[in-house]
Amino acid sequence: MNANSKQVILPPATIGIVGGGQLGQMMALSAKAMGYQVGVLDPTPKAPAGQVADFQIVADYQDQSALISLAQRSDVLTYEFENVDEQALQAAQRYAQLPQGTQLLHITGNRLNEKQFLHDHGIPVTGFAPVTDQQSLNYALQRVGTPAILKTAAGGYDGHGQADLNTNTPTDASLALLTQPCILEARQTFRAEVSMMVTRSAAGVITTFPLVENQHQHHILHTTIAPANVGPAVHAAARKIAVSIAEALSLRGVLGIEFFVLPDDHLLVNELAPRPHNSGHYTIEACNISQFEAHIRSICGLPIPPVHQYQPAVMRNLLGADLTVARQQLIEHPEWHFHDYGKAEIKAQRKMGHITVLDDDVNAAMASLAGLKGAQ
Numbered sequence: 001m002n003a004n005s006k007q008v009i010l011p012p013a014t015i016g017i018v019g020g021g022q023l024g025q026m027m028a029l030s031a032k033a034m035g036y037q038v039g040v041l042d043p044t045p046k047a048p049a050g051q052v053a054d055f056q057i058v059a060d061y062q063d064q065s066a067l068i069s070l071a072q073r074s075d076v077l078t079y080e081f082e083n084v085d086e087q088a089l090q091a092a093q094r095y096a097q098l099p100q101g102t103q104l105l106h107i108t109g110n111r112l113n114e115k116q117f118l119h120d121h122g123i124p125v126t127g128f129a130p131v132t133d134q135q136s137l138n139y140a141l142q143r144v145g146t147p148a149i150l151k152t153a154a155g156g157y158d159g160h161g162q163a164d165l166n167t168n169t170p171t172d173a174s175l176a177l178l179t180q181p182c183i184l185e186a187r188q189t190f191r192a193e194v195s196m197m198v199t200r201s202a203a204g205v206i207t208t209f210p211l212v213e214n215q216h217q218h219h220i221l222h223t224t225i226a227p228a229n230v231g232p233a234v235h236a237a238a239r240k241i242a243v244s245i246a247e248a249l250s251l252r253g254v255l256g257i258e259f260f261v262l263p264d265d266h267l268l269v270n271e272l273a274p275r276p277h278n279s280g281h282y283t284i285e286a287c288n289i290s291q292f293e294a295h296i297r298s299i300c301g302l303p304i305p306p307v308h309q310y311q312p313a314v315m316r317n318l319l320g321a322d323l324t325v326a327r328q329q330l331i332e333h334p335e336w337h338f339h340d341y342g343k344a345e346i347k348a349q350r351k352m353g354h355i356t357v358l359d360d361d362v363n364a365a366m367a368s369l370a371g372l373k374g375a376q
Helices: 022-033 065-071 086-092 103-108 109-118 132-146 172-179 232-249 291-299 324-332 362-368
Strands: 014-017 037-041 055-057 076-079 128-131 148-152 164-165 181-187 194-199 204-210 213-219 220-226 251-259 266-272 312-321 337-340 351-358
Touching: 014 065, 014 351, 022 037, 022 164, 022 213, 022 266, 037 065, 037 172, 055 103, 055 204, 076 086, 103 109, 103 232, 103 266, 109 128, 109 181, 128 132, 132 172, 132 181, 132 194, 148 172, 181 266, 194 232, 194 266, 204 232, 220 232, 220 362, 232 251, 232 291, 251 291, 312 324, 312 362, 324 337, 351 362
Parallel strands: 014 037, 014 076, 037 055
Antiparallel strands: 128 181, 148 164, 148 181, 194 204, 194 213, 194 251, 213 220, 220 312, 251 266, 312 351, 337 351
16 A cells, blocks of 8 residues: 555546446446546557546556556546556556555455455355366365355456366366365355445544445346345444454455355355455435445545435346346436446447436335346
8 A cells, every 4th residue: 555545635626537337327426516526548449438537548458567557647546446457557556546556456356365354354255175187176175065156366357267176076167177276165145145345544433324225137236126125233343344344455446345144144255356346236216325426535635424225226227138138228317327338339248337226115116126137
């Protein structure tokens, strides 16, 4: 972390965002509303974030000279995904502040590092073991047991880079992953998947967003219900864990924390995301401050108000051709808060946009989105 990372950065300073996807786009929109200038680094011309930024550098994320160029044109840097080159970011810190630092990326960009960090700080996680080859996989299966999931330690997302193991005999799919370091995790029986966004100001004040419930299809987030329909003790436990993690990380920016709710209501932390999270999109309309504004405030050294949710909300991802169906139905749904990320090509299972509905009756909000069911 920079020595000057607690310095307040006021508008119209320039925020450089590494990554030009939808998270970067919503960061940029929040920053622009506050009067900041925004630059984006992304290899795709007219990337979603580039469409709303003041400038975009079209270059690969591993291009150190391009990253340094972004830093030279920025006052502060941030990132919208985990797989950013740490050495390149360290070099860029000579030119712009990086309040989140690179240690956060080092921990969360590698599943083994992440699980070990959480375990070392007394945060409950599933059983796990490192795997580098078939011999270590056999040992890990004996240690962790089955059923289990073998995951690549780095790089996987939305179900990619993982294989289920139901017996101690490695499958072809699991052996195919062993070209890179992996982690074996015990598969848990849980009754719900929930998540919480947490942020921390430069002054050390920790702010949490409501705990939400997530429903997945094909390992991709489909629907988020806010707040989560779990007991008060689960909400309190999640907040306590979130605060502990934020303190342990000396967090700046927003961190997404995914949990499993076990049948006895105990929580296990599944994953961390060192940036705003898909399940926090509802905050744009449902809360007094969105996760994106909170992220900008945190990295720029501004105070962050306590978070209040105005009304229950349901957020539905638009995957692939869901976007086309939603566009056609938009005229029939004034209650929809419709977000189109502006991606150039519609692909199956690709996140193309989202819709949020606010309603005191969550079932009514779900029914409002029912017409999208089955869209591909």
